[in-house]
């Protein structure tokens with residue numbers, strides 16, 4: 001049974017890189033009908049916050065990355081870590097080290113000034129035939145892992161290929177601090193072991209931890225999981241993705257009007273491929289996802305592509321659902337959404353024309369708040385030639401059935417009667433009704449509004465700019 005986990009440290013938002021790691025771990029478990037574990041690595045009490053935990057849970061929920069087990073909180077597992085440390089001390093795979101921080105600092109200084117790499121010198125490490133110093137009174141010891149002194153630690157990384165590290169490069173890691181609290185790498189090891197994780201899929205900022213973790217797992221007699229280290233994500237500009245690139249938090253994409261399915265599809269292709277497929281559902285992704293097609297090179301974020309995908313998913317999305325997503329955005333701007341015009345009808349008319357929900361909200365807003373068309377647009381389209389045509393059209397509007405086809409017919413009749421071309425009427429209508437030059441087909445646009453609203457908005461022409469002589 002495949003078991004994967006996502007193990008964020010709650011020190012900030014769920015960012016894009018974390019979300020991709022979560023997605024890949026989730027999809028791998030789904031693909032193999034396995035188990036996806038959520039584990040919150042909150043042992044850094046200074047940097048972890050409940051808000052960050054909530055932000056992670058919210059982000060996961062928004063993306064729909066449901067876990068099968070957890071969330072487990074490392075702070076709630078302290079007794080377990082302590083028990084394992086005791087076992088390791090008893091088995092001799094860990095030992096107490098009474099070196100004080102001052103002594104350690106002095107040692108490092110000496111090593112540095114002698115041109116050596118600073119490292120623990122093993123003075124408290126038990127060896128056959130070695131006599132250890134007498135533990136000093138009043139010095140609380142740390143516990144160190146007795147790392148193998150020779151040989152190599154190697155693994156076949158499922159993304160990066162074989163990685164080998166000489167044990168001589170690794171000094172004896174502190175696994176419990178002087179106050180008894182376990183350290184980061186140790187908690188990860190105990191959890192991956194006890195949670196039966198078979199595949200560790202995580203960012204490659206953890207590659208350096210892996211040899212140490214493998215050595216500890218071996219010392220515990222644990223099955224060593226397989227590792228897949230994902231390369232980092234670069235921003236549009238090729239620099240490491242950071243706050244400078246704007247949307248770092250996944251929930252920021254929600255605020256910015258992206259659909260979760262677009263973000264998921266986008267993240268799915270960020271460093272993984274399935275032939276030339278760019279657009280796929282999560283069902284397809286879970287059926288296809290494998291670790292063989294993850295690129296070892298860094299993936300570059302491409303906002304344009306995300307916008308393209310979002311536009312695609314907006315086109316396909318259920319209109320009523322989009323309306324429920326747009327409504328709170330309008331309300332947040334102080335726009336009261338009334339029954340008429342119908343938000344569903346507005347969304348239906350525009351969802352093929354926008355890249356984000358916020359753009360959809362921008363357009364929808366003009367249906368509820370009378371626009372103030374710019375003077376230059378009025379001057380451009382309310383020409384002396386167009387005005388009598390417009391006036392004629394407006395006068396006849398109340399007499400037709402209020403529906404697209406009848407409005408379309410009336411537009412054509414009026415244009416023909418005045419011997420003009422369609423844009424002569426369509427453009428002033430667009431500008432007066434929405435303040436915009438580009439809108440969906442003008443008959444469909446008009447039909448969304450109640451007749452009274454249309455008459456009120458078109459009357460602006462009469463009040464604001466029309467010389468009385470051209471109006472009846």
Ligand code: GLU
Nearest residue numbers: 007008009041188202206
């Ligand atoms: N807690 C670590 C992080 O948020 C991840 C640890 C792991 O995946 O092994 O970077």
